[in-house]
Amino acid sequence: METQEIKIKKAKLSKGGCVEASYIDADGNEITLKGKNKCHNDLKVALAALVPFFADLTEQKEADTIDWSDLESAENVDLLRKLDVTGLSIGGDDNNRIITMTGRRTLITSRVLNLNAPGVEMESETFEWSHIDDFDLAVQAFIYEVKEYIVNRKWEVVQATLFDGDPDDPFAGAEPTDAAPPVEQPAENVA
Structure with missing residues (x-):
């Protein structure tokens, strides 16, 4: 199955770091x-x-100081550290997609405020937003990764432990045996 054959309607990251999605198959x-x-x-x-x-x-206070020329800058990452996007949904139709993001803000009290961004009409003649093209690219990148998760099983790469069958380990196939020679006892010191 190719990635293009499915159409994502909703996708989010669960608390356990897994993907939950609704989509239409071929x-x-x-x-x-x-x-x-x-x-x-x-x-x-x-x-x-x-x-x-x-x-x-969502008109968060940080929005006024975002460096839009370098979105991945350390300053932006630090500025936005209390905000997370947990998922998005795609509504509307092919002629006018409406993207709605869900996320949260971690408050000073460490409590979590869940937020929903207003829907963005991607092909609207009336909605003006200077960041819509960059937003569209970011949405497409997320949708691509969700499709990869679903179709091609692109999951977290689990780090092998030290003892998980390393092909270069000369002792990988070693098994304990009961046929070991007896351990010699040291001679007693007779004085």
Whole structure:
């Protein structure tokens, strides 16, 4: 199955780091997926790239000082550290997609405020937003990663432990044996 054959309607990251998505497959079936595998870091990066747009659309105080010329700058990352985008939904139709982001703000009290950004009409003649093209690219990057998760099983790469069958380990196939020679006892010191 190719990535282009499915149409994502909704996608979010669950608390466990897995993808939950609703999509339409090549046959027109609407499918809801609750993934059990943690997502690849590329998907987390794609979600993080949506945060500046989320801050702007939800009129967060940080939106006024975002450096739009370098969205991935350390200053922006630090500025936006209390905000997260957890998912998005795509409504409307092919002629006018409406993108709605869901996210949260971690408050000073460490409590979490859930937020929904207002829907963005992507092909609107009336909605003016100077960041819409960059936002569209960021949305497409996230959707691509969600499709990769679903179709190509692009999941978190689990780091092998030291003892997980390293092909270069000369002792990898070693098994304990009961046929070991007896250990000699040291001679007693007779004085």
